[in-house]
Amino acid sequence: MSENVEKYIKRKVYKSTSSRIAQKFIDAGLEKIRACINCGTCTGSCPSGQRTAFRTRSAIRKALTGDETVLSDIDIWFCSTCYYCYERCPRDIPVTDMIIKLRNIAVEEGYILDSHLVLAKDIFYKTGHGVPANDPEAHKQWRALRESYGLPALPPTVHSYPEAVKECQTLMNETGFKNLLDNAEKLKAKRKAEAEKQQKEEVKEEEK
Amino acid sequence: MSEYTDYKWRYGFFLGCVIPNRYPMIERSIRDVFEELGAQLLDLPGASCCPAPGVFRGFHIPTWLVIAARNISIAEELGVNPITGCNGCYGTLRDAWYDLEHNPEEKKHVNELLAKVGRRYKGNLEPKHVVQALYLDMGLDYLKDHIKYKFTDLKVAVHYGCHIVKPSDKRPWDGEYEAPEFLDEIVEITGAKSIDYKNKFMCCGAGGAVRTAVKEVAADFTREKLVNMRDAGADIIINCCPFCHLQLDLGQVEVNNFYGDIIGEPFKIPVIYITQLLGVAMGMDPNRLGLIKTHDLKGVSPFIPIEPFLDIVKEQLT
Numbered sequence: 134m135s136e137n138v139e140k141y142i143k144r145k146v147y148k149s150t151s152s153r154i155a156q157k158f159i160d161a162g163l164e165k166i167r168a169c170i171n172c173g174t175c176t177g178s179c180p181s182g183q184r185t186a187f188r189t190r191s192a193i194r195k196a197l198t199g200d201e202t203v204l205s206d207i208d209i210w211f212c213s214t215c216y217y218c219y220e221r222c223p224r225d226i227p228v229t230d231m232i233i234k235l236r237n238i239a240v241e242e243g244y245i246l247d248s249h250l251v252l253a254k255d256i257f258y259k260t261g262h263g264v265p266a267n268d269p270e271a272h273k274q275w276r277a278l279r280e281s282y283g284l285p286a287l288p289p290t291v292h293s294y295p296e297a298v299k300e301c302q303t304l305m306n307e308t309g310f311k312n313l314l315d316n317a318e319k320l321k322a323k324r325k326a327e328a329e330k331q332q333k334e335e336v337k338e339e340e341k
Numbered sequence: 342m343s344e345y346t347d348y349k350w351r352y353g354f355f356l357g358c359v360i361p362n363r364y365p366m367i368e369r370s371i372r373d374v375f376e377e378l379g380a381q382l383l384d385l386p387g388a389s390c391c392p393a394p395g396v397f398r399g400f401h402i403p404t405w406l407v408i409a410a411r412n413i414s415i416a417e418e419l420g421v422n423p424i425t426g427c428n429g430c431y432g433t434l435r436d437a438w439y440d441l442e443h444n445p446e447e448k449k450h451v452n453e454l455l456a457k458v459g460r461r462y463k464g465n466l467e468p469k470h471v472v473q474a475l476y477l478d479m480g481l482d483y484l485k486d487h488i489k490y491k492f493t494d495l496k497v498a499v500h501y502g503c504h505i506v507k508p509s510d511k512r513p514w515d516g517e518y519e520a521p522e523f524l525d526e527i528v529e530i531t532g533a534k535s536i537d538y539k540n541k542f543m544c545c546g547a548g549g550a551v552r553t554a555v556k557e558v559a560a561d562f563t564r565e566k567l568v569n570m571r572d573a574g575a576d577i578i579i580n581c582c583p584f585c586h587l588q589l590d591l592g593q594v595e596v597n598n599f600y601g602d603i604i605g606e607p608f609k610i611p612v613i614y615i616t617q618l619l620g621v622a623m624g625m626d627p628n629r630l631g632l633i634k635t636h637d638l639k640g641v642s643p644f645i646p647i648e649p650f651l652d653i654v655k656e657q658l659t
Contacts, residue, residue: 180543180544180546180562181551181558181562184558184561184562185558207554207555210399210550210551210554211551211554211555211558212395212549212551213395213503213544213546213547213548213549213551213559213562214394214395214432214503214504214548214549215503215507215543215544215548215549216503216504216507216508216518217507219507219508220507220508220509220518227508229508233395233398233399233402234402236399236400236550237399237400237401237402240399240400240401245400246553246554248553248554249396249400249550249553249554252396252553253397253400257390257392257397261389261390262358262362262389262390263358263390263392263393263396263397264358264359264362264363264390265358265362266361266362266363272362274638274639274640274641275362275363275365275641277636277638278365278636278638278641278642279361279365281634281635281636281638282365282366282368282369282631283369284361284365284368284369288356288361288362288368289356289384289385289386289387289388290356290361290385290387290388290389291387291388291389293386293387294386294387296387297386297387297388297389298389300387300411300458300460301389301408301411303457303458304404304407304408304411304454304455304457304458305404305408307407307454307457308401308403308404308407308454309401309403309404310400310401310403310404313400313401314400
């Protein structure tokens with residue numbers, strides 16, 4: 134057996150098919166992707182795949198075989214959810230919805246980008262808006278812009294109803310969203326510390 | 342309810358985030374054009390982020406669903422269809438509405454959660470898009486009756502965005518998603534010409550958490566779109582989504598910065614929202630359409646000057 138064939142057989146992808154993560158994929162309804170015939174229509178239709186390393190079919194294949202690198206790779210966050218793969222799949226697999234589900238599992242496992250964590254925790258949870266305008270200093274010009282068009286400085290949204298922000302927060306606590314984010318943040322920090330430790334050890338090893 | 346008798350239509354105006362907080366000129370134009378067309382827009386007090394269908398749904402589907410249901414329930418309390426000018430909000434409100442309608446268990450669960458904040462979701466009022474109201478509720482003939490001036494030579498690159506047509510099984514366009522025409526038809530009743538350009542229905546690149554993840558990736562989508570629009574001779578870009586609007590407007594500045602070495606001339610194509618175009622052809626005061634700048638604020642939208650469009654308006658619409 135050549136070295137390459139051996140490497141291929143021992144790839145993590147086959148080892149992890151029975152893992153906890155694989156079960157999570159099944160629980161999330163991802164078994165629908167077993168209908169995939171590997172035709173590549175999803176990848177060929179993907180505007181993101183034309184400029185990034187994101188390959189839709191490959192991500193689906195990884196999920197199907199329980200390869201958890203699909204969660205840690207940044208690639209699944211390069212899907213702009215344009216829905217071409219969903220529309221064109223000849224096996225009627227709701228591909229885009231599957232990618233969204235993969236993202237949910239990724240976040241649960243602590244694979245969330247820093248910018249997304251800030252957006253969810255410090256902006257959406259706190260203000261009720263994904264793009265707010267109520268920061269006393271940072272958003273001054275946006276409120277002035279509203280007024281210049283004859284609109285009230287703040288819109289009649291959560292921005293004008295503090296109790297509505299509380300309502301949203303209650304719902305987000307009830308669904309476990311707050312805990313999910315806190316946990317993701319902890320997992321991220323833990324992974325980062327481990328990676329740093331390993332790096333230091335590697336440097337030591339080299340110095341020897 | 343006598344105060345409503347003068348209106349032919351009533352909707353609950355779901356603002357979302359980008360329209361009120363970054364592109365208020367779009368809010369101005371939707372409010373005033375709808376008023377002019379005999380449609381009343383009621384505010385939805387305390388509405389939140391929809392929440393965004395790629396990014397927040399990507400984090401936690403159950404949270405996305407219950408917050409969306411809460412937003413729809415505010416319109417239900419007023420007895421009006423929620424209406425949005427944003428493809429992202431449309432994606433969320435419409436998908437959530439569809440999903441809850443096809444999943445009674447989920448609907449029950451969502452209502453158990455909403456009960457904790459004293460709300461109830463019924464699902465009896467279809468969420469609509471501004472363009473859907475213009476095209477399907479009012480209809481082209483009704484709009485044509487309100488056109489006072491027509492452009493004689495204006496080449497428009499129409500950008501639909503994704504979530505106004507897809508997923509097509511949850512949209513009102515009879516399954517059409519590859520090459521819809523409804524927005525081009527609205528554009529063309531103003532006398533403007535909707536030009537063909539390569540990959541016209543391609544995504545702007547902002548959505549689905551991509552812009553927040555890596556701006557350069559989002560801007561590369563936009564670069565391709567802009568090159569194709571310019572090659573086809575576009576005078577202006579018309580769209581129906583504030584996030585696409587942002588990506589095509591602020592995105593031009595970013596494309597010019599990131600990809601200056603491969604695009605040749607920097608881009609400076611004015612980006613105009615559909616109701617702003619429709620409004621000028623209806624003879625409305627450009628001030629009511631958010632087209633006139635009356636401030637000297639720095640670092641605010643629009644980032645690409647729209648004066649070339651106003652010059653065309655002056656030249657052709659008098």
